[in-house]
Amino acid sequence: MENSIKTINTFERFTGIKFSDEEKKKLEEVIKKFPLNITPYYASLIEKSNYQNDPVFRQAFPNPDELIISKYDMKDPLHEDEDSPTEGITHRYPDRVLFLVSNRCSMYCRHCTRKRKVGDPEHIPSKKQIREGIKYIREHRQVRDVLLSGGDAFMLPDEFLDWILTELRKIPHVEIIRIGTRTPVVLPYRITDELVQMLKKHHPIWLNTHFNHPREITPSAKEALRKLADAGIPLGNQSVLLAGVNDCPQIMKKLCQKLVKNRVRPYYLFQCDLSEGLDHFRTPIGKGIEIMESLRGHTSGLAIPTFVVDAPGGGGKIPVMPNYIISWSNNRVVLRNYEGVITTYNEPANYKSVSCDRNCEKCPLVLKLEKDEKKWIGVEKLLTDADNTISLVPEGNIRIKRRNGQNS
Numbered sequence: 554m555e556n557s558i559k560t561i562n563t564f565e566r567f568t569g570i571k572f573s574d575e576e577k578k579k580l581e582e583v584i585k586k587f588p589l590n591i592t593p594y595y596a597s598l599i600e601k602s603n604y605q606n607d608p609v610f611r612q613a614f615p616n617p618d619e620l621i622i623s624k625y626d627m628k629d630p631l632h633e634d635e636d637s638p639t640e641g642i643t644h645r646y647p648d649r650v651l652f653l654v655s656n657r658c659s660m661y662c663r664h665c666t667r668k669r670k671v672g673d674p675e676h677i678p679s680k681k682q683i684r685e686g687i688k689y690i691r692e693h694r695q696v697r698d699v700l701l702s703g704g705d706a707f708m709l710p711d712e713f714l715d716w717i718l719t720e721l722r723k724i725p726h727v728e729i730i731r732i733g734t735r736t737p738v739v740l741p742y743r744i745t746d747e748l749v750q751m752l753k754k755h756h757p758i759w760l761n762t763h764f765n766h767p768r769e770i771t772p773s774a775k776e777a778l779r780k781l782a783d784a785g786i787p788l789g790n791q792s793v794l795l796a797g798v799n800d801c802p803q804i805m806k807k808l809c810q811k812l813v814k815n816r817v818r819p820y821y822l823f824q825c826d827l828s829e830g831l832d833h834f835r836t837p838i839g840k841g842i843e844i845m846e847s848l849r850g851h852t853s854g855l856a857i858p859t860f861v862v863d864a865p866g867g868g869g870k871i872p873v874m875p876n877y878i879i880s881w882s883n884n885r886v887v888l889r890n891y892e893g894v895i896t897t898y899n900e901p902a903n904y905k906s907v908s909c910d911r912n913c914e915k916c917p918l919v920l921k922l923e924k925d926e927k928k929w930i931g932v933e934k935l936l937t938d939a940d941n942t943i944s945l946v947p948e949g950n951i952r953i954k955r956r957n958g959q960n961s
Contacts, residue, residue, distance in 0.1 A: 557659070558591040560584075564614070567596055570604055583615040587668055587830060590661040595739040598768065608766040608798045612662055613739075619663065619830035628669045630827040632867030641678050641686045645869055647930070648697050652686050654678055654717060655703035659740040662763075664795055664834045666826045666863075671704055687720050694726045702733040707743055711751050718755040730755065733791075735763040741777035749784045761789040761820060765799050767807045775815055782816040789820035792858065794841050795834045796825075802847035809848065809856040819858035824873075827865050838862065838873060846875045850891025911939035 558564050561580050565571055572580065591613045598609045629635070633643045633651070643651040656677050658665075665671055690696050699721055706714065721727050736743040752758050760781060764770060782788055790812050792799065799805055809819045822844070825835045841860045848857045861870040879895060880887040886898045907918060929940045946953055 556593055558593065558596055559589055561589070564589070564591070564596070567593060568599060568601060568604075570599075570601055579617040580615050583617055583619050587615065587619055587663070588661055589615055590658070592660050592740050594741070594773070595660055598771065606797070608768060611798050612664065612765060612795070613660060614663070616663065616833065618833035621832060622829050623832045625827050626829045626832060627827055627865065628829055630865045631666065631863055633667075636867050639685050639689045641682050642689050644689075644693070644696075645867060647928075648695050649700065650690060650693075650696050650698075651700050651702060652690070653703050654683055654686075654701050654706055654714075655708050657703065657708040658705045659708060659736055659743065662735070664793055664825060664831055666828050667704075668828055668830060683717060687717075687724075690721065690727065691724050697726055697728040698731065699727055699729075700731040700733060705734050705736060706732045707734040707736045707748070711748055715751050715754075718752075718758075722755055729757050729759060731759040731761060733761050733763075737762045737774055737777040737781070738764050738769050741771075741773040744777035744780050746780070749780050749786075752781075752786060753784050756785065759787050759789065761791050762817070763792070764790050764808060764812060764817075765792050765795060766804065767811050770808075770811045770815065778815045778817060788817040790817050790858070791821045791823060792819070793823045793825055793834075794836055794844070794860075796836050798834075800836045800840050800844075802844050805844050806848055806852055806856075809858065810852060813853065813856045819856055821870070822858040822860045824860070824862045826863055842873065842875055846891070849875070908938050911937060 558567055561572065561577050561584075595609060595613055599613075600607045600609075604610045633645075636643050636645045638644055641653045643653070645651070656671055658671055661668075661671060690699060701717070709717075718730060721730055762778075764774075778788060792805070792808065794800060799808065805822070812819055822841060824838055824841055825831055827835075845857075845860050859872050860874060861872050863870050877888055877890070878886060879889055884900050884902070886900065887895065888898060889895045907916065909916075929937050929942075931945070934940050934942050935945065
């Protein structure tokens with residue numbers, strides 16, 4: 554981005570906010586490790602009279618606390634690189650892949666999980682690398698869902714993005730394509746009529762964006778969202794829970810309500826990851842539970858995201874929420890609602906359980922599907938009658954080693 558704000562001096566000239574020489578020295582140290590890049594549009598949203606507490610400023614401008622690396626921080630906490638069978642592809646879940654097609658963003662968010670890669674010239678995906686990613690998807694028939702991300706997929710030229718989408722659409726088993734972008738938030742003018750018309754050629758296209766605060770939903774952002782929604786593109790939003798930005802039930806409720814008003818479905822509320830330089834952004838998981846408690850029942854279900862912890866070590870997204878089941882017997886469940894009202898639900902006395910061995914041809918339920926080549930994993934493996942597994946044992950279990958005659 555030629556007009557992006559990339560230095561402290563440029564930021565001072567643009568905003569009128571001034572820093573002391575000592576402050577500048579500390580900020581320059583941060584920028585050496587985690588570069589500065591803010592769009593003039595997003596910088597214009599900063600409330601200059603109270604910039605230290607401004608949610609836009611906190612997300613966009615470096616903080617010396619980024620250089621404080623806690624003992625729990627990791628460069629790649631989600632192990633995306635370790636789950637990468639070929640460069641640019643992360644294949645963690647059975648039927649979908651993350652496809653990193655760009656390492657550029659219009660703005661470098663200070664809370665970015667991929668701070669290790671974004672903006673690094675050594676991580677710019679080449680066309681050869683992207684061809685290899687497409688080849689991997691083509692050769693793995695279980696992949697029905699492809700998520701294009703980066704960086705920001707919308708930082709690619711229209712023609713190049715069109716080529717990627719065209720190649721993916723040639724693969725019969727790819728059913729849907731999702732795109733992750735923050736341009737509606739930080740550079741809404743990127744959502745041009747030409748871009749939208751190109752995307753329409755490749756339906757079904759889904760798009761997830763990244764609003765964290767209701768202040769970000771400006772008239773320009775609304776217009777960008779309108780263009781995308783009018784093109785028949787379903788819109789979702791993935792927020793990150795950030796200390797000092799949106800760790801407030803009222804802020805999150807207002808954000809979710811404004812999103813739905815603009816035809817954007819709140820999809821995920823992420824617990825902040827354990828990436829290096831993010832410790833000052835992290836909240837206790839309990840804060841997220843508190844926020845979810847203030848949403849369920851207090852606003853439309855359509856406006857409630859799923860609160861998730863993206864498990865360190867590559868375990869994937871784990872939903873966490875308040876507990877609504879108080880107790881449970883063989884014929885009755887005791888539940889509570891958002892008001893604290895306690896009620897009971899009586900289980901059916903005559904329910905005939907259908908034992909599932911995945912032999913759908915003999916099942917009394919009407920299910921005419923193509924042959925399922927799925928392999929059972931995790932807890933699902935314990936629930937199905939199609940597999941005889943009775944337990945899942947962690948790797949390195951001392952008792953099992955002892956049983957097998959190995960030294961503990």
